Amino acid sequence: MKTEATHENNSTIIVVSGTVDALTAPDLAKALVNQIAEGHVNLVVDLIGVEFMSSAGLRTLLGAVKESRSNGGDLRIASTNPGIDKVLKMSGFHNIAKVFSSQAEAVSSFGS
Amino acid sequence: MTPTYRITRAAYLESLNDFREFIKGHCANAPGINVEILYDVQLAVDEACMNIISHGYRDLDPGSIILDLEFDPDKLTVCLTDFGHSFEPSNAPIADADAPIDELELGGFGLFFIQQSMDKMDYRVTEDGNTMILTKYLRKSVGG
Numbered sequence: 076m077k078t079e080a081t082h083e084n085n086s087t088i089i090v091v092s093g094t095v096d097a098l099t100a101p102d103l104a105k106a107l108v109n110q111i112a113e114g115h116v117n118l119v120v121d122l123i124g125v126e127f128m129s130s131a132g133l134r135t136l137l138g139a140v141k142e143s144r145s146n147g148g149d150l151r152i153a154s155t156n157p158g159i160d161k162v163l164k165m166s167g168f169h170n171i172a173k174v175f176s177s178q179a180e181a182v183s184s185f186g187s
Numbered sequence: 188m189t190p191t192y193r194i195t196r197a198a199y200l201e202s203l204n205d206f207r208e209f210i211k212g213h214c215a216n217a218p219g220i221n222v223e224i225l226y227d228v229q230l231a232v233d234e235a236c237m238n239i240i241s242h243g244y245r246d247l248d249p250g251s252i253i254l255d256l257e258f259d260p261d262k263l264t265v266c267l268t269d270f271g272h273s274f275e276p277s278n279a280p281i282a283d284a285d286a287p288i289d290e291l292e293l294g295g296f297g298l299f300f301i302q303q304s305m306d307k308m309d310y311r312v313t314e315d316g317n318t319m320i321l322t323k324y325l326r327k328s329v330g331g
Contacts, residue, residue, distance in 0.1 A: 094207070097237050098200040127207065127226070129233045130296035158226030165303045166296060 076125075078106040080115075086185040087115035088178060092124035095132030103132065107139040107150075116148025119181040128159050133166050140172050151185070153178040192256045198240045198249040198269065206232050206254055210265075213256055219325035220263065227304040228265060231321050234297040235267050243271030243317065253316075262306075265321040273312040 076099035079090045087110050095103055110118060120136065122128065140150045152174045154160055163169055175181040194209045196202035207229045214220045214228070232254065239252055250270045257264040280295040301308060307322035 094204065096200075096203050096233055097240075098203060127229060127233075129230060129237070130300055131237065133296060157223060158230070161223075161226070162230065162300070165300065 076102060078103060080106070080110060082115065083182055084185065086117040086119050086182055088119045088121060088182060090121040090124065090178075094126055095122075095128040095135070097129065097131040100129075100131035100135045104135045104138065107135070108142065111139070111142050111146055111148070116143050116146045117185050118143055118148065118150045119178060119185070120150060120152050121178045121181070122152060122154040122156065122159055123178065125154075125156060125159060128162055130162075130166075133162060133168065136168065137171070149173075149185075151175065151181045153181040190258045193253065195251050195253045198236075198244045198252050198271070200240060202252065203233055203236055206236060206252075209254065210256065213258075214263075217258055217263075219260075224263070224323060224325070228263060228321075228323055231301045231304040232265060232267065234300045235319050235321070238274075238297050239267070239269045239271060242274060243269045245272065247271055261324060261326050263323045263325060265323075266318055267321070268316045268318045270316045273317040274310075276308070276310050 076091065076093035076095055081088050089106060089110065091103060093099070107118065118139065136150070143150045150172055152163070152172060154163065154174055155176055163174055173184060175184065192213050194206065196205050210229050210232060211225060214225050236252055240249070244250055253268040255266040276298065279298050301321065305321045306324045309320040311318045311320070
């Protein structure tokens with residue numbers, strides 16, 4: 076798994092690629108927590124390049140949603156993989172956080 | 188004769204990818220298995236193996252996880268065997284996906300995802316180990 080962060084307008088985009096399972100989820104958690112600790116509380120997590128995500132990845136995202144909101148920000152998702160969408164829907168994540176079908180839509184949802 | 192394939196790995200997180208790749212490799216040309224079914228099976232196996240690693244072999248030296256894949260015309264069966272602590276599926280905590288975020292229990296999604304991804308889950312404890320039997324029907328009209 077790899078993460079790459081860029082800052083655009085009012086948000087920080089974290090592009091994730093590879094697989095997010097119990098082995099790699101702690102690295103994703105670290106990447107998200109570091110951004111929030113640096114004051115980048117509006118996060119767009121781009122999962123479009125992720126091939127597989129288990130409940131370990133979901134737990135990481137839920138933890139980061141809570142953390143960003145408690146710091147006055149939010150975490151939004153960009154995802155197009157049907158398997159990952161199913162994981163997000165099964166868990167009710169769609170009801171908790173906003174999920175977009177493109178990175179651009181997720182970024183623009185934060186305004187400029 | 189039903190084609191059956193087996194992989195055995197140590198109960199380490201590093202083995203999760205091996206199990207996923209094994210399933211992907213054997214499902215690639217199997218009739219009736221599309222990407223959605225493949226993801227469901229990989230997800231269920233990943234969650235079940237995580238439970239074995241986290242709970243089954245808790246306080247024990249990590250033992251083996253044996254994965255058997257069985258292809259029938261109407262179903263795909265996955266058997267996962269371990270030799271750690273057994274559990275009672277009906278007593279295991281399951282996440283409540285409808286709970287608000289502040290109350291959402293971050294554990295318990297594993298078993299929930301297994302049940303949501305597969306059509307049938309059986310669990311047997313014998314002197315030969317603990318075996319979780321997961322079934323995915325390939326034609327919804329047959330058995331589910």
